[in-house]
Amino acid sequence: MTTWQPPVTALTARIPGSKSITNRALLLAAVARGTTGIRAPLVSDDTLAFRTALTTLGVTVRSAPDDRCWEVTGTGRGPTGPARVWCADAGTAARFLPPFAATGQGEFVFDGSAQLRARPQRPLAEALARLGAAVRPAPEDGPPLHFDTTGLDGGRLVLDSSMSSQYLSGLLMAAPLMRAPLTVDVHHLVSRPYLDMTLALMRHFGADVTEGPHGRITVRPGGCAPADLVVEPDASTASYVFAAAAVTGRAVTVPGLGTRSVQGDLRFVEALRRAGAHVEVGETATTVAGTGPLRGGFDIDMGDISDTFMTLAAIAPLADAPVTVRGVAHARLKESDRVAAVAENLRACGITCEEGPDRLTVHPGTPRPARIACHRDHRIAMAFSVLGLAVPGTLTLDDPHCVAKTFPGFHAELHRLFPEHPLPPGGPR
Numbered sequence: 028m029t030t031w032q033p034p035v036t037a038l039t040a041r042i043p044g045s046k047s048i049t050n051r052a053l054l055l056a057a058v059a060r061g062t063t064g065i066r067a068p069l070v071s072d073d074t075l076a077f078r079t080a081l082t083t084l085g086v087t088v089r090s091a092p093d094d095r096c097w098e099v100t101g102t103g104r105g106p107t108g109p110a111r112v113w114c115a116d117a118g119t120a121a122r123f124l125p126p127f128a129a130t131g132q133g134e135f136v137f138d139g140s141a142q143l144r145a146r147p148q149r150p151l152a153e154a155l156a157r158l159g160a161a162v163r164p165a166p167e168d169g170p171p172l173h174f175d176t177t178g179l180d181g182g183r184l185v186l187d188s189s190m191s192s193q194y195l196s197g198l199l200m201a202a203p204l205m206r207a208p209l210t211v212d213v214h215h216l217v218s219r220p221y222l223d224m225t226l227a228l229m230r231h232f233g234a235d236v237t238e239g240p241h242g243r244i245t246v247r248p249g250g251c252a253p254a255d256l257v258v259e260p261d262a263s264t265a266s267y268v269f270a271a272a273a274v275t276g277r278a279v280t281v282p283g284l285g286t287r288s289v290q291g292d293l294r295f296v297e298a299l300r301r302a303g304a305h306v307e308v309g310e311t312a313t314t315v316a317g318t319g320p321l322r323g324g325f326d327i328d329m330g331d332i333s334d335t336f337m338t339l340a341a342i343a344p345l346a347d348a349p350v351t352v353r354g355v356a357h358a359r360l361k362e363s364d365r366v367a368a369v370a371e372n373l374r375a376c377g378i379t380c381e382e383g384p385d386r387l388t389v390h391p392g393t394p395r396p397a398r399i400a401c402h403r404d405h406r407i408a409m410a411f412s413v414l415g416l417a418v419p420g421t422l423t424l425d426d427p428h429c430v431a432k433t434f435p436g437f438h439a440e441l442h443r444l445f446p447e448h449p450l451p452p453g454g455p456r
């Protein structure tokens with residue numbers, strides 16, 4: 028018997044910077060006093076929305092000299108209102124920026140698109156009220172979030188983080204500007220690796236943050252210090268090219284993503300390994316190679332890395348046995364109800380699937396031609412584009428350009444690597 032060898036020449040993917048690192052770096056640089064250079068930032072709808080929102084709050088951000096480096100000059104203080112801040116579709120802007128603003132002075136309103144308004148915000152509004160902001164009653168659970176503030180005292184909070192980890196990350200990153208230590212007892216945390224990323228970046232910027240037992244986190248006042256950084260490629264985005272390698276039998280390498288990554292979503296490659304792909308995670312690069320038909324017959328909890336569950340679920344029909352993804356109830360609260368949207372689109376392709384409150388089981392099948400309903404969700408568009416590689420010419424997207432939220436060049440890059448991926452009508456934007 029011969030041992031399977033990965034193809035000698037792996038394709039090298041060009042994956043843009045991490046959204047989550049870029050937006051944390053923008054905020055922590057604004058909290059710091061002085062100038063930070065953010066190299067290789069993601070330039071996409073979500074990070075441009077975050078950058079513009081920071082500018083509305085009076086923080087200076089410039090491209091220096093171009094978008095290969097963003098320079099942020101923080102004042103070491105919270106902002107001064109009044110300000111109306113537009114967060115567009117960006118959950119990170121809507122959840123990270125209000126705590127920062129609340130450490131300043133004056134009146135602030137945070138609002139966004141209809142899609143953002145449909146996403147829950149109440150745990151954050153309640154936490155800000157508890158810390159001393161005068162939060163105006165909101166008609167709905169989501170934005171707009173409207174409050175007056177004279178700065179935050181800090182203190183003790185109990186935070187339900189079962190719907191999102193972003194409220195916690197936002198509160199922690201603003202805490203170096205509070206008047207006294209902030210202690211948070213975190214309950215039912217989802218997306219844990221994003222908290223780890225927040226803590227790692229806060230330490231990079233010199234914040235005094237400690238983790239105690241039983242989910243207790245304490246941040247002491249004292250501000251942050253400017254700290255240049257290079258943004259890693261986005262691991263959630265990389266999931267599409269890794270999955271594409273697995274379904275086409277080719278090999279793809281993503282340089283810049285390896286064992287030292289602070290992004291939990293790189294663990295998606297373990298799901299591909301279970302499905303039979305060959306995976307190599309090196310110190311500075313990761314390679315995935317397809318080895319033949321996908322293997323199914325497994326059940327996987329993706330609650331920590333739920334941005335990648337659609338990538339697996341969309342290709343799961345190609346496996347030789349059912350695949351169950353669980354732990355993803357909070358994925359119903361994102362750009363779309365992602366569990367329902369994946370199930371709806373798989374069924375449109377003639378695939379059988381069963382949905383539970385926090386899980387999805389996908390059965391093997393051959394996808395038939397279908398028009399994919401993206402629900403303005405970049406990840407639905409990107410995940411089903413990968414399925415499309417296995418059945419060329421049969422799947423179309425009703426909104427191919429929604430990928431701009433995190434990867435405006437997605438279609439061009441997937442087409443460069445896998446020419447069978449069609450460019451959207453009129454070409455990529």
Ligand SMILES: O=C(O)C1=C[C@@H](OP(=O)(O)O)[C@@H](O)[C@H](O)C1
Nearest residue numbers: 047190191192193196218221334
């Ligand atoms: O903190 C972050 O940068 C993010 C946290 C996750 O959200 P939840 O904590 O809401 O699951 C993730 O889905 C989102 O894309 C980015």
Ligand SMILES: C=C(OP(=O)(O)O)C(=O)O
Nearest residue numbers: 116117118119334361362
């Ligand atoms: C959930 C996402 O985005 P956000 O919550 O930052 O809007 C995402 O990018 O998949």
